Amino acid sequence: MKKVLFIIFSLILFVSCSDNDETNFHYELLPIEDAIVPEEFVYGEIYFITVKYFRPDDCYIYSDVLYEYDFNARNIAVISTVIDDENCEDLNTEEELTFRVHALQSSPYIFRFWQGDDENGDPIYLIIEVPVLT
Secondary structure: OHHHHHHHHHHHHHHHOOOOOOOOEEEEEEOEEEEEOOOOEEOOOEEEEEEEEEEEEOOEEEEEEEEEEEOOEEEEEEEEEEEOOOOOOEEEEEEEEEEEEEOOOOOOEEEEEEEEEOOOOOEEEEEEEEOEEO
16 A cells, blocks of 8 residues: 555656746846936935836846946846747837936946847947036
8 A cells, every 4th residue: 555655646746846837938138228317416316217128029027127337337238037938929018117326436327228239249338428426
């Protein structure tokens, strides 16, 4: 009897651990079409930046904002989780997201909003410089 229970338990465990029901996904950067940035910052204050991007279909789900330092510039892009599914509904809708920046440097902020790559694979940026008043 113990052998039968062991076999049944093993089969249940094997079937429940199969990965047939997993959702496959990957991450993609979505190009930023436009950015709304204050004309100037005052040192120590908090500001909000809004970016606009296109969501191609409903398999693209906003995940996060890529905000990386590159010497004195900030590279910014939209990170999207893309569900690998053939039944995605075309949307091509413009989306907006807003994030905050705490002005903690006295030198100007240089924002480089990623707009895709050129034919050579080099990044294209919308560059906006914001002076900081102290």
